[in-house]
Amino acid sequence: MSDAVPEPEPDSPGTEQAHEPAAPAPLDVPRPPTGNAEVDARLARLADADHLPTDGHVQVYEDVHQGLRDALTALDARPGPPAPPRPHEHRS
Template sequence: MSEAVPLETGHGAVDGALARLAELDGVPVEAHAEVFEGVHQVLRDTLGALDAPRPGLS
């Protein structure tokens, strides 16, 4: 039994990462770790970008 994943967050990178998780049904368990690592990296990069200085904002 899998939990529902939100269809859209409004952030393209996050939505893409969540879509990859939704596609795991039917994928061999051996392949899950690679997908999880990729999704984790996307989410880390997205959150890390929130701390990056943005030109024009003080």
């Protein structure tokens, strides 16, 4: 009796064959509204990556990241309520 495993036929099941990569499929990650229209628009842009091959995701992610950074920077630039008056220091 031989321990050798017979070579599979080229067209038989289980043989290695070149396969085409799967088509991009949406991840369907829920994105609940944040209450900020600009941020919601940027997050909605993430859906663009659902229809791109993996190597196209980086551009979308970088665009969304920059847009979110810009939105945060804009929040810092908005004038807030006036600061409370500082108590006068009493010098002797």
